[in-house]
Amino acid sequence: MPQALEIIKKQIGEDEWDEPYYVNMGPQHPATHGVLRLFLELDGEYITHCDPIIGYLHRGIEKLGETFTYSQNIVLTDRLDYIASAANNVGYCLAVEKLMGLEVPRRAQILRVIVCEMARIASHLLWLATHALDIGAMTVFLYCFRDREWLLNIYEEICGARLTHTYPCIGGVRLDFTPHIIEELYKFTEEFPNRIPEYETLIDVNRIWLKRTKGVGVISGEKAVNLGLTGPSLRGSGVRYDLRKTVPYLIYDELDFEMAVEYEGDVYARYRVRMKEMRESNKIIRQCLDKLAECEGEPVIAENAPGLFMPFDKPKRPQAAPHPKKVYLIKGVEVPVVPEGDVYVATEVPKGELGFYLVSDGAGHPWRMRIRAPSFVHISAIPDLCKGQMVADIIAVIGSIDIVLGECDR
Amino acid sequence: MLAIEMLKENFPDEIIEEGESAGQPYVVVKKEKIVEILKFLHEKPELLFDHLADLTAVDWLGKKTPRFEVVYNLFSIRNRELLRVKAQVSEEDPRIDSVTSVWKVANWFEREVYDMFGIIFNGHPDLRRLIMPENWQGHPLRKDHPLAVEGESEWQDYKELKERVREFAQYDWYHRIPQGQKDVTESPAGEQEETNATSA
Numbered sequence: 079m080p081q082a083l084e085i086i087k088k089q090i091g092e093d094e095w096d097e098p099y100y101v102n103m104g105p106q107h108p109a110t111h112g113v114l115r116l117f118l119e120l121d122g123e124y125i126t127h128c129d130p131i132i133g134y135l136h137r138g139i140e141k142l143g144e145t146f147t148y149s150q151n152i153v154l155t156d157r158l159d160y161i162a163s164a165a166n167n168v169g170y171c172l173a174v175e176k177l178m179g180l181e182v183p184r185r186a187q188i189l190r191v192i193v194c195e196m197a198r199i200a201s202h203l204l205w206l207a208t209h210a211l212d213i214g215a216m217t218v219f220l221y222c223f224r225d226r227e228w229l230l231n232i233y234e235e236i237c238g239a240r241l242t243h244t245y246p247c248i249g250g251v252r253l254d255f256t257p258h259i260i261e262e263l264y265k266f267t268e269e270f271p272n273r274i275p276e277y278e279t280l281i282d283v284n285r286i287w288l289k290r291t292k293g294v295g296v297i298s299g300e301k302a303v304n305l306g307l308t309g310p311s312l313r314g315s316g317v318r319y320d321l322r323k324t325v326p327y328l329i330y331d332e333l334d335f336e337m338a339v340e341y342e343g344d345v346y347a348r349y350r351v352r353m354k355e356m357r358e359s360n361k362i363i364r365q366c367l368d369k370l371a372e373c374e375g376e377p378v379i380a381e382n383a384p385g386l387f388m389p390f391d392k393p394k395r396p397q398a399a400p401h402p403k404k405v406y407l408i409k410g411v412e413v414p415v416v417p418e419g420d421v422y423v424a425t426e427v428p429k430g431e432l433g434f435y436l437v438s439d440g441a442g443h444p445w446r447m448r449i450r451a452p453s454f455v456h457i458s459a460i461p462d463l464c465k466g467q468m469v470a471d472i473i474a475v476i477g478s479i480d481i482v483l484g485e486c487d488r
Numbered sequence: 489m490l491a492i493e494m495l496k497e498n499f500p501d502e503i504i505e506e507g508e509s510a511g512q513p514y515v516v517v518k519k520e521k522i523v524e525i526l527k528f529l530h531e532k533p534e535l536l537f538d539h540l541a542d543l544t545a546v547d548w549l550g551k552k553t554p555r556f557e558v559v560y561n562l563f564s565i566r567n568r569e570l571l572r573v574k575a576q577v578s579e580e581d582p583r584i585d586s587v588t589s590v591w592k593v594a595n596w597f598e599r600e601v602y603d604m605f606g607i608i609f610n611g612h613p614d615l616r617r618l619i620m621p622e623n624w625q626g627h628p629l630r631k632d633h634p635l636a637v638e639g640e641s642e643w644q645d646y647k648e649l650k651e652r653v654r655e656f657a658q659y660d661w662y663h664r665i666p667q668g669q670k671d672v673t674e675s676p677a678g679e680q681e682e683t684n685a686t687s688a
Contacts (some may be wrong), residue, residue, distance in 0.1 A: 133619040140604075141628055145635060175508050303538050303565070306593030319539075319565050418507035422572065423563045424541060433542050435561065439551065450542040450561075458596035487619060 086264060098126060101469070105134050109473045114457065116472070123468050128461040132422070132454075134485040143447035148174050148416065149248055149384060151447065156242035158432075159485040161204050162197035163325045164233075165427040167246045172270065172327060173423035173434035174248050178416050180383065185376040186250035187328045191264070192366045193236070193245055194328075194427075195359040200229045201428035201480075202352045202359075209349070209477035210281060213290045214389040218280050225273055228266060235259050249383025260367060267364045274356060291346040291391030295475040296465045305462060306455040308353060309430025311479045314348035318340040329369075335362050345478040352480075416440065429453055429480050453486040489513045491535050491571050499525055504576070514572035519558070522575045523585045529562060529571070530590050537562035538589060541585075541596035545577075545605045549631035554578035556607060560587075577607055586612040604629035621645060 104115035111135035119127035121264075139154050146154070155170040158164040168190050175182060182190075207222035230240045236259055237245040237252065245251055281287040297305070299315040312319055320337045322330040338354035340347035416438045424433040430452030437446040456479040463479070464472045492506050492515055502525060505516040517525055524601050529537045542561040556577040563570050577584050586599060586609035587594045598609045599618040606627035609615060617624065623644060633643075 133621070136619050138628065139631075141635065179510075305593050306540060306591070317565070324565070324568055352497045400615075420514075420559075420572075421510040421512060422542060422570065424563075431541065435542055435544060435559065435560070437546055445551075446544075448542065448544045450544075450545075454596065455593055460594065462592070 086308050091333075103472070105131075107483055111208060111481055112486075114476075114481070114483055114486075116460070118469070118472070120469065122443075125464055125467055125469065125472065128464055128472070129458050130457050132457060132483070135483050139488045140449060141445055143206040143444055147262055147442045148296070148444065151444070152247060153242070155449075156244055157484060158449065158488065159201075159427060159429060159453070159480065159482045160241055162201040162428045163241060164193040164197040164243050164245055165201075165425070166432060167244060167352060168194050168328075169423065169425035169432045170434050171246045171248050171428060172425060173436050174416070176423055177419065177421045177436055177438055178248075178384075180249055182250055182380055183377050184329070185254070185370070185373045186246075186378045186380075188366050188369050188373070189251050189255065189378060190246055190332065191328050192363055192370075193233075193243070193251075195362045196229055196233065198359045198428045199356050200226050200233075200420050202356050203229075205352065205428075205477075205480045206277060206349075209474075211451065212288075212473045212477045213287065214280055216286065218277055221273075221277055221280070225270065226346075232259060232262055233264065235262070242297040247379070247383070248453055250377070250379030251404065252379075254378050255370070260370065263363060263367055266361055267367070270360050271357065274353065278353065279314060289472055290344070290471075291349060291478075292342075292344060294345045294467065294471045295478060296342070296344045297459075297463060301462070302459075304341070307459055307479070308336070308452055308455070309426065309428070309480075310348055310351040311430065311456060312341045313337070314351045314478075315343035321431060325424070327423075327424055327425060329366075332369075333362050346476050350479045352466055360410075415441070424450070427452065429482065429485070430456065432485075449488055451488065453481040453483070454488075458480050489569075489571070491529060491537070491569070494532065494535065495525065498528060505631070509572075512570055512572060514574060516557075516576065519577055519584045522558075522573075524585055524591065526560060526562075526573065526587050527590050529573070535564065537564045537569075539563040539565050539568075540587075540591040542594050543594055543601065545601045545607055545629075547577075547605060547629065547631045556582060556605060558584055558601065558607065559685040573664050582607045582609045583610055584608075585610045588612060603627070605628065 083239045099120040101118045101120060103118055104110045105113040110116070115131040115134070117129040118125055119132060137157070139157065142152060143151050152167055152170060154315065155166040205224040207219040210218035233243060234240050234383050236255065237243050239421040257331070297315055299317045302312050302315040303317060316339060318337060318339055321327070323337050335358045338351045338358060339347065340350045418438055420435065420437040422433055422435045424431045431450070432452060433450030435448035435450065436444050441443040459479070460475065464475045467475070492513060495515060496503055496650050499517070499521060502517045502521050503515060504518060507514060539559065539562070541563045542559070544559050546557045546559060547555065548557065554576045556579065558575045558577055560573040561570065562573065575584060584607060586598055588598065595613070596618065598612055599615060601607050602609060603613055603617045603620050604627055620628060621643070625641070
């Protein structure tokens with residue numbers, strides 16, 4: 079790229095290139111997937127400097143989290159990555175459960191894995207749809223939304239909501255699946271592997287698609303780790319880091335699936351990783367449905383799970399045995415108290431590594447709730463990814479790292 | 489844990505406390521040599537904490553002194569280990585060295601901590617507010633920052649916005665509708681007033 083720039087500079091003359099050109103891209107730009115603003119410094123059509131400006135969707139979730147109880151905070155996590163909210167809920171619940179030392183029933187763990195993987199497929203479908211639309215392939219959008227609609231209908235049947243589920247709760251999940259949902263999911267897992275080749279035939283051999291994605295936004299594995307990239311964006315650079323395999327949580331260690339890795343590190347490689355992941359997620363859902371039949375009728379929520387009521391302040395006198403970890407908030411209602419300490423729990427959500435760092439001082443609400451959002455880190459990497467590229471490539475780069483601004487700004 | 493043992497060997501004076509919380513090891517250090525400590529953890533081949541998973545701060549107002557703690561959650565992709573390093577920062581001198589020379593990802597994490605807690609990172613290449621507006625007063629995630637305010641201490645731009653809304657409200661925004669066509673957006677109450685005016 080710089081070579082081409084040098085040639086053009088020689089042809090036109092050095093003097094006319096003195097002043098850089100500034101462009102404000104966003105915040106209301108359809109290709110920025112939300113309200114991201116990029117302040118670009120251009121040299122001709124090449125990007126010399128890029129400054130992402132965020133904060134347009136800041137709702138103060140971390141501050142609000144300090145005033146709500148642990149159970150109430152689940153609804154806040156829905157609003158982070160609103161196209162895969164079940165995965166956020168599970169990540170938050172896992173963090174609180176680790177802090178409280180709560181055991182989750184096996185059936186609830188399987189149900190959580192199913193909703194997580196459904197969220198992954200739904201998120202990747204929406205990503206493929208919008209990414210292809212940005213680059214110029216309109217038809218893929220319609221195909222992807224057709225299948226995503228199917229998944230959202232299943233979600234609606236599971237918990238009554240299509241986007242903000244709040245399906246998992248601390249200690250398990252709220253409801254069990256009905257036989258009709260399981261039947262519908264079996265149908266989906268049968269049909270979905272045949273749908274993926276439909277998208278691939280539309281773009282995989284498309285010359286425009288290949289020209290727009292191959293060799294664009296290249297990043298090496300070592301640099302990607304240093305920049306903090308996670309998820310498919312990192313695995314596209316050949317780093318084998320998938321939290322479902324590296325630090326298995328829930329029942330992922332029992333399941334048979336492969337980590338999707340590509341080695342080129344460009345936009346096309348990240349696209350390939352996500353396509354592979356959809357296939358693997360489909361396999362996981364299928365295996366979980368089979369496991370679900372083995373534990374029919376078991377409880378889906380732990381017996382000592384806390385309700386919405388939790389004491390706001392630390393109890394002054396700890397209650398005597400037999401339940402040293404419980405105090406009375408309302409007469410007759412026992413609530414467990416979260417022990418003092420802090421915990422960092424990271425889960426693999428569709429976008430990357432979502433971490434919750436919770437600090438407890440013994441009260442019913444967190445002293446500090448920190449959310450390590452993958453989109454936040456990925457946006458901070460945009461200047462390094464698109465330096466020296468052309469303006470049109472920045473659209474492909476933003477699409478390839480899969481950002482959601484609700485998660486970035488919190 | 490190997491990492492904490494090696495830290496104790498190499499930085500015996502820096503370590504204040506070590507322990508475990510919910511099964512995760514942590515170490516509390518003094519802030520003066522934080523860059524050296526993290527560089528040691530990052531570059532030592534047998535430790536290789538190459539992934540800075542998270543960098544944040546905690547405000548312990550009224551609970552602990554010193555008031556702030558800057559928390560580094562490190563993860564080693566090869567060894568699959570998590571280590572939490574906490575550095576103590578006092579309220580009187582809220583400064584700590586930046587680790588952007590070790591991890592590039594620390595750039596935005598540190599900007600966010602500066603924005604939310606007012607902790608200044610020495611040697612940071614571009615320390616500006618990140619999420620909050622540039623003319624915001626105070627640092628929102630400090631415990632003494634109010635959750636919601638009204639009146640005098642409201643954000644200046646929001647006051648101006650409200651004034652502009654009030655200013656625009658006095659204009660008639662439907663004056664461009666051609667004569668003879670009925671304005672569908674007009675409310676029945678408005679018609680009432682009009683008829684009153686004509687009769688008078």
